[in-house]
Amino acid sequence: MDNILELVDKLKSGKISLENFIKLYEENYILKHNDIHVDTFRNKRLGFDEVIYGRNKTVEQIKDIISLYEQKKLRFFCTGLDNQKLKELKLSFPNLIICEKSGTAKNFSSSKPRFSNSVGVIAAGTSDSKVAYEAIETLNALGIPNKKYIDIGVAGIHRFLHYMDDFKKHSVLIVIAGMEGALPSVVGGIFSQPIIAVPTSVGYGTALSGFTPLLAMLTSCANGITVVNIDNGFGAAMAAFRIIQQIENKNDR
Incomplete structure (x- = not known):
């Protein structure tokens, strides 16, 4: 998958057509399912991945989002989950890492510290x-x-x-x-x-x-x-x- 800026450069230089640019952008940077639009480019813009607020989402909506993330091999982190939602998500996604103390779920191990400031x-x-x-x-x-x-x-x-x-x-x-x-x-x-x-x-x-x-x-x-x-x-x-x-x-x- 090209970086979005590389795609823009290719469009400007004529290496790809506008139609191909739109196709590649939609395929790589816009994940859609029903009413869900996943922001996969947030890390490039702001330095951190999109985080999903789960409190007002149904379990089925969260499952759909997780499936979209896993389809593209993206990291997933969700906050605002009660214990019942955590239990149901864990049953559907056994590899999910849940934390009842914080009401969070993710599909990756905690990052090693990459900053010196605490x-x-x-x-x-x-x-x-x-x-x-x-x-x-x-x-x-x-x-x-x-x-x-x-x-x-x-x-x-x-x-x-x-x-x-x-x-x-x-x-x-x-x-x-x-x-x-x-x-x-x-x-x-x-x-x-x-x-x-x-x-x-x-x-x-x-x-x-x-x-x-x-x-x-x-x-x-x-x-x-x-x-x-x-x-x-x-x-x-x-x-x-x-x-x-x-x-x-x-x-x-």
């Missing part, structure tokens, strides 16, 4: 751990070194303080919290690295399924915190990936 994944409570593990699995899939710190929230701040020296070693910190969402402000007020805050839907009534920590993080007095959506461990990991990729690209120049 990410610290900090979760306020064990109730926030599924979001943390989603971030961790995504980082592993991208080949980013990471270390997890779970159940060290502000309700027992001494637990957090115990890891102060460890946090300094990471280039990016992902900070995950539900309830009142205070932990990212604490981290952002102490450490200079990019801080990516993730509100979770954990908490009693007035936590409002994550909106209270979301608003708290958006109005944090610790300057420069980045905030992603509620329970979006995947989005936090992708934000960290973009930052680290730019750091390392700059260092290679």
